[in-house]
Amino acid sequence: MRTSIATVSLSGPLTEKLTAAARAGFDGVEIFENDLLASPLTPEEIRARTADLGLTIDLYQPMRDIEAVPEDEFARNLRRAEHKFRLMRRLGADTVLVCSSVSPLAVDDDALAAAQLRRLAELAEEYGIRVAYEALAWGRHVNTYDHAWRIVEAADHPALGTCLDSFHILARGSDPKGIEEIPGEKIFFLQLADAPLMAMDVLQWSRHYRCFPGQGGFDVAGFLGHVVRAGYQGPLSLEVFNDVFRQADARPTAVDAQRSLIVLQEATGLVAPPDPVVPTGVAFAELVTPDAEPASALLGALGFARTARHRSKPVELWQQGDARVLLNTGPVGSRDVLSLAAIGLESPDPAAAARRAEALLAPVLPRRRAPEDAPLDAVAAPDGTQLFFCATDQPELPSWTGDFTPVEYAPAPGTGIRRIDHLALTQPWHQFDEAALFHRSVLGLQAQESVDVADPYGLLRSRAVTTPDGGVRIALGVGPAPTDEGGRAQHIAFAVDDLVTAVRRVREAGGRLLPVPVNYYDDLAARYEFAPGELETYRELGILYDRDEHGEFRHCYTETVGRVFFELVQRDGGYRGYGAQNAPVRLAAQHALRLGR
Numbered sequence: 001m002r003t004s005i006a007t008v009s010l011s012g013p014l015t016e017k018l019t020a021a022a023r024a025g026f027d028g029v030e031i032f033e034n035d036l037l038a039s040p041l042t043p044e045e046i047r048a049r050t051a052d053l054g055l056t057i058d059l060y061q062p063m064r065d066i067e068a069v070p071e072d073e074f075a076r077n078l079r080r081a082e083h084k085f086r087l088m089r090r091l092g093a094d095t096v097l098v099c100s101s102v103s104p105l106a107v108d109d110d111a112l113a114a115a116q117l118r119r120l121a122e123l124a125e126e127y128g129i130r131v132a133y134e135a136l137a138w139g140r141h142v143n144t145y146d147h148a149w150r151i152v153e154a155a156d157h158p159a160l161g162t163c164l165d166s167f168h169i170l171a172r173g174s175d176p177k178g179i180e181e182i183p184g185e186k187i188f189f190l191q192l193a194d195a196p197l198m199a200m201d202v203l204q205w206s207r208h209y210r211c212f213p214g215q216g217g218f219d220v221a222g223f224l225g226h227v228v229r230a231g232y233q234g235p236l237s238l239e240v241f242n243d244v245f246r247q248a249d250a251r252p253t254a255v256d257a258q259r260s261l262i263v264l265q266e267a268t269g270l271v272a273p274p275d276p277v278v279p280t281g282v283a284f285a286e287l288v289t290p291d292a293e294p295a296s297a298l299l300g301a302l303g304f305a306r307t308a309r310h311r312s313k314p315v316e317l318w319q320q321g322d323a324r325v326l327l328n329t330g331p332v333g334s335r336d337v338l339s340l341a342a343i344g345l346e347s348p349d350p351a352a353a354a355r356r357a358e359a360l361l362a363p364v365l366p367r368r369r370a371p372e373d374a375p376l377d378a379v380a381a382p383d384g385t386q387l388f389f390c391a392t393d394q395p396e397l398p399s400w401t402g403d404f405t406p407v408e409y410a411p412a413p414g415t416g417i418r419r420i421d422h423l424a425l426t427q428p429w430h431q432f433d434e435a436a437l438f439h440r441s442v443l444g445l446q447a448q449e450s451v452d453v454a455d456p457y458g459l460l461r462s463r464a465v466t467t468p469d470g471g472v473r474i475a476l477g478v479g480p481a482p483t484d485e486g487g488r489a490q491h492i493a494f495a496v497d498d499l500v501t502a503v504r505r506v507r508e509a510g511g512r513l514l515p516v517p518v519n520y521y522d523d524l525a526a527r528y529e530f531a532p533g534e535l536e537t538y539r540e541l542g543i544l545y546d547r548d549e550h551g552e553f554r555h556c557y558t559e560t561v562g563r564v565f566f567e568l569v570q571r572d573g574g575y576r577g578y579g580a581q582n583a584p585v586r587l588a589a590q591h592a593l594r595l596g597r
């Protein structure tokens with residue numbers, strides 16, 4: 001179906017909003033009155049600019065407080081409306097949205113509302129304009145879609161139809177099934193928005209917390225199914241009032257928006273992009289740094305061996321078990337501190353994974369980073385992390401390992417690290433919802449519940465995206481995560497079978513681990529019963545402990561280098577979490593270490 005976006009959903013002046021919408025592939029826009037009023041362009045110039053960009057103006061909005069008022073008031077409303085109809089002619093917009101009245105002057109009289117909306121429609125018709133009547137969830141007398149439709153039906157005028165807005169309908173908990181009773185051609189417009197489930201005043205919820213479909217808690221796909229079955233043929237239009245999007249750069253927001261509509265239409269069976277190719281594991285994590293020394297020392301203490309070197313670039317492969325870390329000291333652009341720049345994901349079909357990503361508007365990276373490299377499919381995540389689709393153990397496909405030459409190394413016992421358990425990436429503050437939708441839709445991962453964790457200097461929100469078997473786990477975070485240089489913190493967690501032994505070996509090798517306050521262990525003793533000596537060992541070694549209904553979790557952290565630190569984790573009995581219970585203590589300890597307190 002055609003896609004459209006309300007100018008209120010994007011930041012910046014009108015022309016930037018229009019450009020961002022067009023670049024992201026939208027077919028049309030809803031022009032919000034305020035954007036027009038604030039623009040230096042005349043309506044004719046806006047019309048020309050929109051046309052040049054290949055966009056149509058699908059809706060002009062909103063017209064407020066029109067119906068069910070005393071006659072003298074209604075006469076003034078008609079005069080105001082006629083003014084706007086003339087403006088719409090200049091703009092080339094043929095549909096106007098009328099919100100159900102919130103005015104104290106409005107009376108609870110459906111017959112009067114219908115009669116006045118009919119007169120409005122008669123006037124609109126003279127200008128070749130259609131009126132779409134929308135029930136605001138907080139409308140004074142009309143606040144449900146079925147009530148708005150009854151009034152439209154009673155008014156019975158060809159230039160009057162209804163506008164359905166998923167937010168108003170789903171936020172009130174109305175059953176959207178009744179939409180199928182409305183003739184499709186009388187649904188003049190469809191606005192789509194999702195929202196996180198919150199217990200709050202619906203007007204505040206709507207004006208500040210709407211988000212793109214798939215980023216909140218509503219069943220927008222189920223809703224759209226009803227609208228499509230009703231026979232609606234118009235555009236799918238995003239109308240998202242959101243405090244974050246108002247501040248973020250319009251261009252990536254518009255791409256995020258368009259991606260949400262692709263995913264929504266896929267879920268409703270309206271489009272069929274290539275299927276997701278779910279990754280099966282983590283092939284490698286790539287760190288970039290101007291100075292290999294601190295990271296090498298830390299990896300060495302963690303029991304990693306430098307096993308291979310890139311044929312032509314300053315990149316080393318460090319390995320232990322199936323955990324592989326690339327250490328890149330090549331030109332790293334703006335990354336002047338140790339950072340996690342890329343993740344290799346094992347893929348059953350890397351080329352198909354890249355096709356899916358491209359169909360979902362992920363920026364595809366050049367297949368060869370240098371002429372001599374193996375061709376690798378890769379895309380950029382919203383935070384800039386490069387995601388490589390790898391075929392490490394598929395001899396018929398080119399593998400990144402072919403770019404590496406083994407080097408001599410002294411075999412060492414290591415610390416029992418088996419694999420990368422998870423990666424944790426702090427996102428730019430305005431890209432948290434986008435990141436979750438990206439990883440879910442592009443990579444076919446499942447998003448877990450979002451958790452809030454207290455940090456001494458703020459609140460950290462974290463949401464994991466995973467494969468069902470836990471082969472890939474990425475924890476997306478947002479908040480004031482502590483790093484030396486103030487950058488967004490990133491960490492790599494390695495899985496071990498026996499954390500106590502691992503920690504003793506790391507310490508013997510001179511690895512510096514995060515100290516944990518004694519009070520933490522006092523609390524652990526209150527919460528759980530341990531075998532004799534167990535808790536004392538954890539206290540001595542700085543090991544944190546958690547439990548869920550499936551099993552147990554033991555973990556500890558290294559010091560932070562640049563933006564990066566490492567975690568060692570021992571999962572037993574199918575524990576699913578990430579030790580969120582312990583995160584406030586960990587964050588406080590990291591801040592204390594950073595500040596030398």
Ligand SMILES: O=C(O)c1ccc(O)c(O)c1
Binds near residue numbers: 165
């Ligand atoms: O919050 C509002 O006032 C408002 C205005 C127009 C809309 O289409 C809407 O859904 C809400």
Ligand SMILES: [Mg+2]
Binds near residue numbers: 134165191
């Ligand atoms: Mg609306």
